[in-house]
Amino acid sequence: xxxxxxxxxxxxxxxxxxxxxxxxxxxxxxxxxxxxxxxxxxxxxxxxxxxxxxxxxxxxxxxxxxxxxxxxxxxxxxxxxxxxxxxxxxxxxxxxxxxxxxxxxxxxxxxxxxxxxxxxxxxxxxxxxxxxxxxxxxxxxxxxxxxxxxxxxxxxxxxxxxxxxxxxxxxxxxxxxxxxxxxxxxxxxxxxxxxxxxxxxxxxxxxxxxxxxxxxxxxxxxxxxxxxxxxxxxxxxxxxxxxxxxxxxxxxxxxxxxxxxxxxxxxxxxxxxxxxxxxxxxxxxxxxxxxxxxxxxxxxxxxxxxxxxxxxxxxxxxxxxxxxxxxxxxxxxxxxxxxxxxxxxxxxxxxxxxxxxxxxxxxxxxxxxxxxxxxxxxxxxxxxxxxxxxxxxxxxxxxxxxxxxxxxxxxxxxxxxxxxxxxxx
Amino acid sequence: xxxxxxxxxxxxxxxxxxxxxxxxxxxxxxxxxxxxxxxxxxxxxxxxxxxxxxxxxxxxxxxxxxxxxxxxxxxxxxxxxxxxxxxxxxxxxxxxxxxxxxxxxxxxxxxxxxxxxxxxxxxxxxxxxxxxxxxxxxxxxxxxxxxxxxxxxxxxxxxxxxxxxxxxxxxxxxxxxxxxxxxxxxxxxxxxxxxxxxxxxxxxxxxxxxxxxxxxxxxxxxxxxxxxxxxxxxxxxxxxxxxxxxxxxxxxxxxxxxxxxxxxxxxxxxxxxxxxxxxxxxxxxxxxxxxxxxxxxxxxxxxxxxxxxxxxxxxxxxxxxxxxxxxxxxxxxxxxxxxxxxxxxxxxxxxxxxxxxxxxxxxxxxxxxxxxxxxxxxxxxxxxxxxxxxxxxxxxxxxxxxxxxxxxxxxxxxxxxxxxxxxxx
Numbered sequence: 001x002x003x004x005x006x007x008x009x010x011x012x013x014x015x016x017x018x019x020x021x022x023x024x025x026x027x028x029x030x031x032x033x034x035x036x037x038x039x040x041x042x043x044x045x046x047x048x049x050x051x052x053x054x055x056x057x058x059x060x061x062x063x064x065x066x067x068x069x070x071x072x073x074x075x076x077x078x079x080x081x082x083x084x085x086x087x088x089x090x091x092x093x094x095x096x097x098x099x100x101x102x103x104x105x106x107x108x109x110x111x112x113x114x115x116x117x118x119x120x121x122x123x124x125x126x127x128x129x130x131x132x133x134x135x136x137x138x139x140x141x142x143x144x145x146x147x148x149x150x151x152x153x154x155x156x157x158x159x160x161x162x163x164x165x166x167x168x169x170x171x172x173x174x175x176x177x178x179x180x181x182x183x184x185x186x187x188x189x190x191x192x193x194x195x196x197x198x199x200x201x202x203x204x205x206x207x208x209x210x211x212x213x214x215x216x217x218x219x220x221x222x223x224x225x226x227x228x229x230x231x232x233x234x235x236x237x238x239x240x241x242x243x244x245x246x247x248x249x250x251x252x253x254x255x256x257x258x259x260x261x262x263x264x265x266x267x268x269x270x271x272x273x274x275x276x277x278x279x280x281x282x283x284x285x286x287x288x289x290x291x292x293x294x295x296x297x298x299x300x301x302x303x304x305x306x307x308x309x310x311x312x313x314x315x316x317x318x319x320x321x322x323x324x325x326x327x328x329x330x331x332x333x334x335x336x337x338x339x340x341x342x343x344x345x346x347x348x349x350x351x352x353x354x355x356x357x358x359x360x361x362x363x364x365x366x367x368x369x370x371x372x373x374x375x376x377x378x379x380x381x382x383x384x385x386x387x388x389x390x391x392x393x394x395x396x397x398x399x400x401x402x403x404x405x406x407x408x409x410x411x412x413x414x415x416x417x418x419x420x421x422x423x424x425x
Numbered sequence: 426x427x428x429x430x431x432x433x434x435x436x437x438x439x440x441x442x443x444x445x446x447x448x449x450x451x452x453x454x455x456x457x458x459x460x461x462x463x464x465x466x467x468x469x470x471x472x473x474x475x476x477x478x479x480x481x482x483x484x485x486x487x488x489x490x491x492x493x494x495x496x497x498x499x500x501x502x503x504x505x506x507x508x509x510x511x512x513x514x515x516x517x518x519x520x521x522x523x524x525x526x527x528x529x530x531x532x533x534x535x536x537x538x539x540x541x542x543x544x545x546x547x548x549x550x551x552x553x554x555x556x557x558x559x560x561x562x563x564x565x566x567x568x569x570x571x572x573x574x575x576x577x578x579x580x581x582x583x584x585x586x587x588x589x590x591x592x593x594x595x596x597x598x599x600x601x602x603x604x605x606x607x608x609x610x611x612x613x614x615x616x617x618x619x620x621x622x623x624x625x626x627x628x629x630x631x632x633x634x635x636x637x638x639x640x641x642x643x644x645x646x647x648x649x650x651x652x653x654x655x656x657x658x659x660x661x662x663x664x665x666x667x668x669x670x671x672x673x674x675x676x677x678x679x680x681x682x683x684x685x686x687x688x689x690x691x692x693x694x695x696x697x698x699x700x701x702x703x704x705x706x707x708x709x710x711x712x713x714x715x716x717x718x719x720x721x722x723x724x725x726x727x728x729x730x731x732x733x734x735x736x737x738x739x740x741x742x743x744x745x746x747x748x749x750x751x752x753x754x755x756x757x758x759x760x761x762x763x764x765x766x767x768x769x770x771x772x773x774x775x776x777x778x779x780x781x782x783x784x785x786x787x788x789x790x791x792x793x794x795x796x797x798x799x800x801x802x803x804x805x806x807x808x809x810x811x812x813x814x815x816x817x818x819x820x821x822x823x824x825x826x827x828x829x830x831x832x833x834x835x836x837x838x839x840x841x842x843x844x845x846x847x848x849x850x
Contacts, residue, residue, distance in 0.1 A: 197655070197658060198658040215657075217657075219703065228811065228812050229808075229809070229810070229811070229812075230622050230623075230785055230810045230811050231690070231692040231694050231715050231717075232622070232640070232642075232690070232717060232783075232784040232785030232786070233621070233622045233623035233783075233784045233785055233808070233810070234623065234690075234808070235690075236682050236683075236690055236691075238808075239692075241679075241692065241694075243675060243693055243694065243696060244675060244676070244679050244693075246672075246675075247671075247672040247673075247675035247676050247693075248672075248676065250668055250669060250671075250672035251669070251672045251673065251676065254666075254669050254672075257661050258661075265656070265657070265659075265660075265661055266661075267656040267664075267666065267706060268668055268669075269656050269666075269668065269698075269701075269702060269703055269704060269705055269706060269707055270698065270701045270702060270703045271668060271696055271698045271701065271710075272701075273695065273696050275514070275515055275516060276694075276695045276696065276697075277514060277515060277562045277694060277695060277811075278561065278562075278565060278644065278694050278695045278713035278715065279560075279561065279562070279567065279692075279694060279715065279785075279811075280514060280562075280694055280811050281692060281694060282694055288703035290656050290703065290704065292656070292657060359657040359658045360655065360657040360658060361657075383658070385655065386655065
C-alpha cells in the first residue's frame with residue numbers, strides 16, 4: 001500500500017550532501033579530496049563525528065576503512081552494510097562516492113526513526129562504511145581498502161603503495177589518524193548506491209539501475225627499451241627507437257578491440273617517453289594499457305593476443321618490449337538476489353528501472369568477492385563523472401535513497417535473508 | 426719541419442675539460458646543462474670569469490651569445506672566430522659543445538704563448554664564442570643564438586620561445602644575466618671543432634674530418650586533437666583517442682624513410698600526451714617530427730607526403746591533426762677553402778683524415794649563411810652522442826686542438842685570408 005512505504009528523509013539527505021561537499025570544495029561545484037589528503041582527513045573527521053554524535057560505534061580497521069555500527073536488534077542479529085567512499089579524484093565531482101555514504105546515513109537514520117514511530121522491531125543491525133582509497137588517483141591501485149577487506153590484496157602491499165612524492169599509505173594513515181586496530185564487521189550483504197557515471201539511464205529515461213555484471217579490467221604496464229641516440233647522424237638501420245615500437249603496440253591494442261568477437265574496450269592512455277627531446281632517438285617508452293570486458297574469456301583472449309604480439313612488434317622496430325606489471329580485476333556478476341531486490345524496491349515507488357553493467361570499478365565489486373554485494377545506480381546528468389560539473393538532481397538522489405531504504409527494510413523483514421519474496425505489494 | 430709545429434697545450438685542454446664538466450655533472454660521466462638552466466648559467470659564469478681573468482674583453486649580444494675578444498694584433502686587424510656551445514641535452518654528454526669551447530680557449534692560449542715565445546707578431550685578433558641554446562632541447566628551435574647572429578631568425582622570435590613550463594628565452598636570459606647589449610664581432614671566418622657524434626671516423630680508423638656538406642632538416646610539430654573521456658564506460662565507437670592518431674602518424678613518419686628513393690632520415694622523438702592519465706582517453710598529443718636529408722628534393726618529397734597523410738591518418742583514428750609549426754633548415758656546403766685548410770692542417774701532424782657530411786645541426790651551419798664557417802670533427806667512441814657515455818679519447822681531443830691551432834696560425838700568416846697555400850711544409 002502506498003501509505004505503507006517509507007521514503008528517505010529528503011531534508012536530511014540534502015543537508016548531509018551540503019555538509020560533505022564543503023570538504024575540498026573547489027568553488028566550481030567540484031571537490032578535491034584525494035585519499036588521505038588533508039581535505040579527505042577533514043571529511044572523515046566530520047563523518048566520524050556525525051556517527052559518534054548519533055550514537056554509532058565507530059570502528060577503524062587496520063587499512064583505514066571506517067565502519068559505523070548501529071545496533072537496532074540484538075548483538076547477534078544479522079548485519080546489513082551500506083556505504084561507499086569519501087575520497088575523490090583530484091578536482092573531481094562531489095557526488096562520486098560521497099553520495100553513497102550520505103544516502104546510507106540518511107537511510108539508516110530514516111529507518112531508525114520510522115521503525116520507532118511505527119513500532120517496528122528491527123531484526124538486523126546496520127553498519128555504514130567509508131572505504132579507504134576507492135579512487136586510486138593518489139595511490140594505485142584503486143579499491144584499496146575494500147580489496148584488503150575482501151582478501152584480494154594483502155595489507156602489507158596496500159600499506160606500501162606510494163604517491164608520486166613517495167609518501168606511502170602507511171605513513172599517511174598514521175598522519176591522518178586512520179590506522180586502526182578494530183576487526184571489521186562481517187555483514188550478510190553490502191549495498192552501495194552510486195551515480196552511474198555514464199548516460200545510459202539518462203538516455204533511456206530511467207531512474208534506477210542495479211548493476212548486474214561488473215566488467216573485468218586488465219591493466220598492463222609495457223616497457224619499451226631502445227637505444228638513445230642523436231636523431232641526426234644515426235643511420236636509420238642503426239636506430240632502436242622506443243617510440244616507434246610504442247606506436248606499433250598502441251596500434252595493436254586498438255586492433256584487439258576491433259577484432260574482438262564480443263565486447264572489448266581497450267586503450268593506451270598514458271605514454272611516458274624518455275628523454276622526450278625532439279632530437280634524441282627515444283631510448284625508452286612506458287605504455288599504460290587497459291583491456292576491459294564483461295566476459296572473462298574475452299579478457300583472457302585479449303591479454304594472450306597482446307602478450308604474443310608485444311615481442312614481435314618490438315622486433316619490427318628493433319627494440320625490446322616487455323610487460324613490466326599487470327593487474328587483473330576479474331569480471332563477474334553481482335548477487336542475483338540483490339538485483340531482484342533492487343528491482344522490487346524500485347517498482348514499489350514506481351521508479352522506471354533498467355539493468356546495467358558497470359565498467360568502472362566500485363568498492364562493491366571488490367566486496368562482492370567475499371559477500372553478496374551490489375551497486376544501485378542513479379542518473380548522471382550528461383554522463384559526466386570525475387569533473388566539477390558531475391551532477392545528479394535532488395529527486396534522483398532521493399530516489400536512490402528510497403530504493404536503498406526499501407531494500408534494507410525487506411532484508412530486515414526477512415531476518416537478514418536475501419531470499420525475499422517481494423510479496424509486500 | 427716537425428720542430429716548427431705548434432701543438433695545443435694538452436694539460437691546459439684537459440684541465441679546462443675537467444673544470445667545465447663539473448657544471449651539471451650527473452655523476453655517471455655526463456652533464457645536465459639545458460640552455461639557460463641554473464647549471465648552464467653556472468658554466469657560463471665560470472667561462473666568462475676565465476675569459477676576464479685571462480684578459481679577454483667579454484661581449485654579450487642581445488640574444489645571449491658570449492664573445493671573448495683578445496686583441497693580439499691592431500684594433501682594425503682581421504678577426505678569426507672559434508668556439509661552440511656550453512649548453513647540453515638533458516642528461517647529455519660532456520663533450521658535445523663544451524669540447525668545442527674549451528679546445529678553442531686552449532688553442533688561443535697556446536697560440537698567444539707560443540707566438541710570444543717565438544717572437545711571432547700575429548696579424549689577426551681572435552674571438553672565442555659560446556653560442557646560446559645550440560641544443561634546442563629546452564627551447565625550440567636549436568641553433569637559436571647562432572641563427573639570430575646569422576640573421577636567419579629574428580631576435581623577437583628567439584626571445585619569445587618558451588619551454589614546457591612557459592618560461593621564455595627572454596625571461597631566462599634576464600634571470601641568468603645574459604641579456605646583453607654589445608654588438609657582436611664580425612670575423613673573417615668561424616672555426617668549430619666538435620665530436621663527430623657518429624662512428625664513421627672510428628670505423629674508418631681516421632682522426633680528423635672536415636664536414637663538407639650539411640644536411641637539411643625539416644622539423645615539424647604536429648598537434649593531434651581528440652576528446653578526453655573515461656577509458657572505462659566510453660564505447661569504442663565514441664572514442665576520439667589522440668594517442669591512437671599519434672601512433673598512426675609516428676608509424677607513417679618511419680615509413681617515409683623506408684620508402685625514400687634517396688637518403689632520408691626521419692624520427693618522432695618527443696611525444697607530449699594530455700592529460701596522460703592511465704584511465705582517461707587522451708584528448709591531445711603533440712608530436713615533434715624531423716625529416717633530414719642531404720638533398721633538398723628528398724626533403725621536399727618527404728614533407729609533401731607527410732602533409733598529405735596527416736589528415737587521412739587522423740580521420741582513421743576519429744581525431745583531428747594538423748601541422749602547428751614547421752622549421753626548414755636548408756641543405757648546403759661549407760666553405761671549400763676551409764675544408765682544404767683543415768686537410769692541410771691534419772696532414773701537417775700526420776693525422777689520418779677523411780671528409781664527412783654533418784647531418785646534425787651545428788652552430789657553424791647557421792653561421793655559414795653569413796660568413797665562411799666549418800666544423801672539424803674528431804672521433805666519438807661507438808658513435809655515441811647525447812648520452813652519459815659519450816666519449817672521445819684525450820689524444821683525439823688534442824688532435825682536434827692541433828688542427829684548429831694550425832688552421833688559426835695559417836689564416837694568421839695569410840693576414841686573415843682563407844686562400845692559404847698550405848706552403849709551410
